[in-house]
Amino acid sequence: xxxxxSSSFAGQRAEVLDLAQAAVSRNPQxxxxxxxxxxxxxxxxxxxxxxxxxxxxxxxxxxxVAEMVxxxxxxTHGFIGARPGQPFPKHILDAITSVELVDDLDxxxxxxxxxxxxxxxxxxxxxxxxxxxxxxxxxDGEGRASVIQVRSSHALLEGSDSALLTRSQSxxxxxxxxxxxxxxxxxxxxxxxxxxxxxxxxxxxxxxxxPAEKPWGFRTLALKRHRLRQLANKLGVRQRSLLFALVTxxxxxxxxxxxxxxxxxxxxYTMLDTKRNDADDDFFRVRxxxxxxAVLEDFVDYVRAVDDTVAAIEQKDIxxxxxxxxxxxxxxxxxxxxxxxxxxxxxxxxxxxIHVVLTLVPPHRTYGPMTHGMVEPIYCGAWHPxxxxxxxCPGREYVTLNFSMETRHLANVGKVEALLEEMERxxxxxxxxxxxxxxxxxxxxx
Numbered sequence: 001x002x003x004x005x006s007s008s009f010a011g012q013r014a015e016v017l018d019l020a021q022a023a024v025s026r027n028p029q030x031x032x033x034x035x036x037x038x039x040x041x042x043x044x045x046x047x048x049x050x051x052x053x054x055x056x057x058x059x060x061x062x063x064x065v066a067e068m069v070x071x072x073x074x075x076t077h078g079f080i081g082a083r084p085g086q087p088f089p090k091h092i093l094d095a096i097t098s099v100e101l102v103d104d105l106d107x108x109x110x111x112x113x114x115x116x117x118x119x120x121x122x123x124x125x126x127x128x129x130x131x132x133x134x135x136x137x138x139x140d141g142e143g144r145a146s147v148i149q150v151r152s153s154h155a156l157l158e159g160s161d162s163a164l165l166t167r168s169q170s171x172x173x174x175x176x177x178x179x180x181x182x183x184x185x186x187x188x189x190x191x192x193x194x195x196x197x198x199x200x201x202x203x204x205x206x207x208x209x210x211p212a213e214k215p216w217g218f219r220t221l222a223l224k225r226h227r228l229r230q231l232a233n234k235l236g237v238r239q240r241s242l243l244f245a246l247v248t249x250x251x252x253x254x255x256x257x258x259x260x261x262x263x264x265x266x267x268x269y270t271m272l273d274t275k276r277n278d279a280d281d282d283f284f285r286v287r288x289x290x291x292x293x294a295v296l297e298d299f300v301d302y303v304r305a306v307d308d309t310v311a312a313i314e315q316k317d318i319x320x321x322x323x324x325x326x327x328x329x330x331x332x333x334x335x336x337x338x339x340x341x342x343x344x345x346x347x348x349x350x351x352x353x354i355h356v357v358l359t360l361v362p363p364h365r366t367y368g369p370m371t372h373g374m375v376e377p378i379y380c381g382a383w384h385p386x387x388x389x390x391x392x393c394p395g396r397e398y399v400t401l402n403f404s405m406e407t408r409h410l411a412n413v414g415k416v417e418a419l420l421e422e423m424e425r426x427x428x429x430x431x432x433x434x435x436x437x438x439x440x441x442x443x444x445x446x
Contacts, residue, residue: 020084024077028123029155031077031084034329035281036155040078040127041336042348044154045116048162048380049109050366051144054373056132061148062093065130067370071164072171074156074283080124088126095122098131105135108147113218113402115383116151128152144375154382159361159391160272160285162380168368173283195327199335202328203343206350211386213349217407221416222377222398231423235300236431241307244269244358247390247401248293249302250415251356258295259409260355265293269358271314280322287322289313299419300428349386356405357384360392 023030029040054060069075069088077084088096112133119127134146161171232239248267252260270286280287291309296302335342364378381391381402388405403413 017085020077024082024084028080028082029078032155033281033283034333035284035326037333038329040153040155042385043117043120044382044384045119045151046154046157046159046162046380046382047113047116047149047151048166048378049112049147049149050371050374050376050378051105051108051142052132052146052148052373053139053143053375055134055138055145056099056148057134058094058097058099061097061099061130061132062090064148064370065093065097067168068130068150068165071169071370072157072161074171074173075126075128075152078127078153078156082126092126095125096129098129100131100133101136102133103136105133105140105144105147108133109149109379110218110220112147112149113220113379113381113404115216119151119153127156145373148374154384158284158286159270159359159380159393163362163364166364166366166371166374166378168370173285192327194324195329196331198324199328199331199343202350202352203332203335203347206347207344210346210349214386215407216383217403217405217410218381218383219403219410219413220379220381221401221403221413222379223401223417223420225394225397225399227420227424228399231420235303235423235428237303237307238310240360241310242303243360243392243399243401244293244310245299245303245306246416246419247358248306248356249299250419251388251405251409251412252295253412253415254297259412261295263295265295266353266355267291267293267358268354268356269310270360272362280319281326287319288325290321299423300426304431348384351387354387356388356390358390358392360394363394363396365396 020031029037032040056064066087073085076082076086076088112131116129119129129151130148131151132146132148135144139145157171164171228239228242232242235242237245244267248260248265252258252265256262268288268290270288272285272287291313293302293306293309296305332343359382361380364380366372366374366376366378376395377398377400378393378395379400379402380393381404382389383404388409389403391402391404393400393402401413401416403410
């Protein structure tokens with residue numbers, strides 16, 4: 001079974017659940033694809049957090065988790081004792097949920113966000129947690145009675161799942177690759193060669209050159225969508241390019257002493273592509289791409305160069321990098337089966353020269369019982385060892401920027417909004433706006 005989803009096999013539900021149960025009884029991660037295995041082994045985590053007008057209690061939070069599991073059945077496996085596709089008993093719900101009373105909601109959600117590696121401490125519990133902080137005095141002046149956070153292994157949830165659950169829609173995956181759309185044998189062969197070689201090379205290099213663990217931190221920032229839309233139109237660039245440029249330019253800093261690079265910022269970014277193929281991962285919808293942004297001191301020149309770079313990348317074959325990555329994940333998993341001590345702990349701290357990962361998730365718009373009472377801004381992000389990540393989460397009114405990175409970069413987060421304000425005031429020479437199709441053709445996801 002390459003992928004498990006209780007809604008994908010409606011006609012054979014009992015048989016499929018029996019097969020899934022037998023598989024996870026032998027190996028809790030047996031149903032994981034190679035990409036899922038990679039994220040599980042690296043202990044990558046994701047989070048979703050938002051304020052709510054609801055004052056949650058233990059039963060209310062348990063009911064919310066039950067609804068979430070029904071919509072995302074992948075949450076029911078990956079741990080010892082799992083029963084794939086089945087509701088959790090009450091003692092499991094109690095173990096993975098928590099409610100605390102607080103005097104006020106100041107400082108949230110930043111004071112709550114972390115690496116979430118505690119998820120992996122109990123191998124016999126599901127790979128996610130749901131928590132709520134409830135204000136003792138009831139709703140504050142903004143009507144917020146509580147704040148809720150979902151923390152999960154990235155192996156189980158991605159940005160598109162979070163967006164679907166926010167709308168109370170099914171986040172069940174099924175088999176996400178399209179075997180009717182064949183990748184050419186040359187491309188596949190080259191991808192397999194590059195993936196296998198990269199896996200072995202990375203293992204060798206990482207265990208020699210991986211940096212020591214660095215101080216890590218998390219910050220969030222909420223910006224009004226209309227501000228970004230107006231500035232993107234003014235500069236003649238895609239809104240996505242504006243977001244990428246704002247954070248990379250601000251984080252890199254001004255003057256000669258650059259925090260990331262004086263010449264080129266190495267970035268990876270993610271997108272959703274509806275044109276699936278037979279080399280795609282069977283679980284994840286997301287596709288990764290590589291980009292190199294030439295460092296330019298003037299922001300107008302820089303953001304337009306970023307826009308051109310992104311456009312050029314996506315006019316080429318965007319499957320090439322992901323085919324190679326999937327082949328690398330497969331090779332790493334095979335190596336680990338034969339030699340369980342590889343790839344080794346240091347491997348996960350090696351980022352291959354990437355300065356930052358930029359992830360734009362699909363719009364998060366609350367709808368239905370799952371998110372009843374939740375209010376914008378909505379925050380979501382990710383953590384991967386030694387990887388600076390910025391996750392952009394658009395809602396109806398806000399886009400939140402969620403930073404997971406070395407603490408030395410966090411001092412520059414405040415420069416993002418200062419740069420935005422500066423550009424809003426500045427007079428710029430008009431540039432033709434990109435076609436709307438360019439904005440729509442590559443919806444991004446984490």
